[in-house]
Amino acid sequence: MTNGGTGIATAKSVVIKGGTVLDQRGEHRADVRVEGGVVTEVGAALRGGDTLDAGGCMVTPGFVDLHVHLREPGREEAETIETGSRAAAMGGFTAIVAMPNTEPPHDSLAVVQMVRRRGQEAGLCDVLPSGCITMGRAGETLAPMAELAAAGVHIFTDDGTGVQDPLLMRRALEYAKSLGITLAQHCEVSRLTEGAVMHEGACCSRLGVPGWPAVAEELMVMRDIELSRLTGAPVHFLHLSTAKSVDLVRTAKADGLRVTAEAAPHHFTLTDEMLTGFDPIFKVNPPLRERADIDAVKRGLADGTIDAIATDHAPHPAELKEMPLDQAPPGMLGLETSLALSISELGLELRHVVALLSWRPAAIAGVADRHGRAIEVGAPANITVFDPDLAWTVSPARLASKSRNTPYAGRAVRGKVRHTVLCGVPVVIDGEAQR
Amino acid sequence: MKHLLSIDEVGTDGLRHLLDLSDHMAEINRRPVPKVPALRGKTVVSLFFEDSTRTRLSFETAAKRLSADTMTFSVSTSSVNKGESLRDTIETVAAMGVDAFVVRHMSSGVPWQISRWTEASVINAGDGWHEHPTQALLDCYTIRTALNRPDGFEGLHIAIVGDIKHSRVARSDVWAFAALGARVTLVAPETLLPPSLDGWPVDVAHHIDDVVSKVDVLYMLRMQRERIHEALVPSLREYTSRFGLTPDRAGRLRQHAIVMHPGPMNRGVEMAVDPSELPGSVIAQQVTNGVSVRMAVLFQLLGSGSGLAGEAS
Numbered sequence: 001m002t003n004g005g006t007g008i009a010t011a012k013s014v015v016i017k018g019g020t021v022l023d024q025r026g027e028h029r030a031d032v033r034v035e036g037g038v039v040t041e042v043g044a045a046l047r048g049g050d051t052l053d054a055g056g057c058m059v060t061p062g063f064v065d066l067h068v069h070l071r072e073p074g075r076e077e078a079e080t081i082e083t084g085s086r087a088a089a090m091g092g093f094t095a096i097v098a099m100p101n102t103e104p105p106h107d108s109l110a111v112v113q114m115v116r117r118r119g120q121e122a123g124l125c126d127v128l129p130s131g132c133i134t135m136g137r138a139g140e141t142l143a144p145m146a147e148l149a150a151a152g153v154h155i156f157t158d159d160g161t162g163v164q165d166p167l168l169m170r171r172a173l174e175y176a177k178s179l180g181i182t183l184a185q186h187c188e189v190s191r192l193t194e195g196a197v198m199h200e201g202a203c204c205s206r207l208g209v210p211g212w213p214a215v216a217e218e219l220m221v222m223r224d225i226e227l228s229r230l231t232g233a234p235v236h237f238l239h240l241s242t243a244k245s246v247d248l249v250r251t252a253k254a255d256g257l258r259v260t261a262e263a264a265p266h267h268f269t270l271t272d273e274m275l276t277g278f279d280p281i282f283k284v285n286p287p288l289r290e291r292a293d294i295d296a297v298k299r300g301l302a303d304g305t306i307d308a309i310a311t312d313h314a315p316h317p318a319e320l321k322e323m324p325l326d327q328a329p330p331g332m333l334g335l336e337t338s339l340a341l342s343i344s345e346l347g348l349e350l351r352h353v354v355a356l357l358s359w360r361p362a363a364i365a366g367v368a369d370r371h372g373r374a375i376e377v378g379a380p381a382n383i384t385v386f387d388p389d390l391a392w393t394v395s396p397a398r399l400a401s402k403s404r405n406t407p408y409a410g411r412a413v414r415g416k417v418r419h420t421v422l423c424g425v426p427v428v429i430d431g432e433a434q435r
Numbered sequence: 436m437k438h439l440l441s442i443d444e445v446g447t448d449g450l451r452h453l454l455d456l457s458d459h460m461a462e463i464n465r466r467p468v469p470k471v472p473a474l475r476g477k478t479v480v481s482l483f484f485e486d487s488t489r490t491r492l493s494f495e496t497a498a499k500r501l502s503a504d505t506m507t508f509s510v511s512t513s514s515v516n517k518g519e520s521l522r523d524t525i526e527t528v529a530a531m532g533v534d535a536f537v538v539r540h541m542s543s544g545v546p547w548q549i550s551r552w553t554e555a556s557v558i559n560a561g562d563g564w565h566e567h568p569t570q571a572l573l574d575c576y577t578i579r580t581a582l583n584r585p586d587g588f589e590g591l592h593i594a595i596v597g598d599i600k601h602s603r604v605a606r607s608d609v610w611a612f613a614a615l616g617a618r619v620t621l622v623a624p625e626t627l628l629p630p631s632l633d634g635w636p637v638d639v640a641h642h643i644d645d646v647v648s649k650v651d652v653l654y655m656l657r658m659q660r661e662r663i664h665e666a667l668v669p670s671l672r673e674y675t676s677r678f679g680l681t682p683d684r685a686g687r688l689r690q691h692a693i694v695m696h697p698g699p700m701n702r703g704v705e706m707a708v709d710p711s712e713l714p715g716s717v718i719a720q721q722v723t724n725g726v727s728v729r730m731a732v733l734f735q736l737l738g739s740g741s742g743l744a745g746e747a748s
Binding site for chain 2: 207323326
């Protein structure tokens, strides 16, 4: 049996031993046997087969990242599907949604299938290609959403840019509704952010750097909430960064609308003041904002307004992050630090953190049949084992990503992935990628 | 002090010290042979990624009067146009043996980035909209000498008029003037102010007529024509009507008040009056003083603390 067509032979019996199983049904001490790609036994003192030591660790459904830039095809100097998959596995992810802003972008069957196949060849995690909403992400005509949906694409987005034209967005939602897919919006009214480098506020004013106003995000959140209300189609909001955006989504959910949202770890850990040394490593889109926004994002994650933690993993080679701040590309790494930052910074119970990293994003990505499933006999064996207490320091040189642009270099954090099991195969053992 | 990147990091005491040092330099500049050996053997490289005439010449003159060797790197003739990265450019030039880089760049923050890649001192000669610390020093020095305020600016009221939002001069002057004790008023339409003035030691007016008859220093900023296309002001005519220095307004200045401008001026826009007919204009002194304060900065960063007394051999 294979899972998602990863092509890995999965016959071997492996026992994850001595850990605490934590999933949507609760928490209990148990060993877990996986064999043939599925969970075959959950119980005490299981014997036989290979053993993965999980002493002191949580054994949870695999993590799902709704927002990853793998850069391949087109920007392989920054990341490839293989290196990005390895970083994902190291971060405990068994499935990742690959953003469409590659060169060429994910607006044709050929590109989508190529991305999925490369993911299968790498065999480190389930690579789920997203599709473009518009051809070339140009915001002018619709991409072949039905054709891509038939090929298994579930999330459609022009990420990197928002769909500016309200009529086109309305039509896209209407068209998508019957396909059972979800449109995900990068909320940015681009006319309000022309030339913008960082959050518009006191910090950019002092630094003499063009500002990215919060309202540029919030206006599009407002618009798409109303378009979802009008069309009845679901909308997923990517990387919410402002307090008002979180409030808007909270109200929309209270109205019963089909909206979901994600937030990135950098938007609940770092403020715009990180830019005072003009280091482009801290440039990201949407930008790092203010303390009040961080607090609002955390509240949104705590009360369920925000459904998922998504990394917006955005690799860039060093030479691009050494350009002048206004010319350097936005984006930061995220896959290998997401769990630790979530545990260290959110102040939430572990089960809540895992929900935000696993089964909730799995449902949004449309893969709840095989990822983020409760650990019970018969469930696909996509499992993450992590030590919630292990203290470590982020070191860019030790990351599996091809790029080094983490904003957390030298930061002391807590919580680390020990093993990642994909389709019954341990792809990370004791913090080491196995392929 | 290793670098001069922003006015903030100089501090009030540092400002006073540099202004005192500028007095010594001004004395040197009045000599028949205005040259001393203070920085003999030191190499100062001007890295200008953006056009500038007066700042570059001013720095080079300052360096030469202190007997430093100077090199000029300008983008039009450099390998930057062949795709060489900023960091590679810096590391290559630094490898030739450089004591100080004088950096002008159209992007805010570039001098900070460069300071992380070289052991040489970095002097910010203007970065984007951010800072122009030697301009602030020469402005302070000019006010100090023109109004005879050697001990500070307590009680002085300074208005900075115009496009504050895009002005590195304003972002340095505001903090320097305030550090020396002046009251600073920014005069601009909301569209030409930074999005937030939280923490700025200033008050704000929206019409030049609110300040023109009250201030000791009227500091006029250059108004760029392209701001019209960005919908920041409706027209230059309307700008001049509310923020330009007209002959009528010049007549309402206080007797002792001085008028300053960082250059280059837009005649008929912010300067709707001939500066040569303005008794209070110290615009020419600003340029002269620029050499003295830049000598002070170079000496402070590169000098050994002696060598100011003698003459170049």
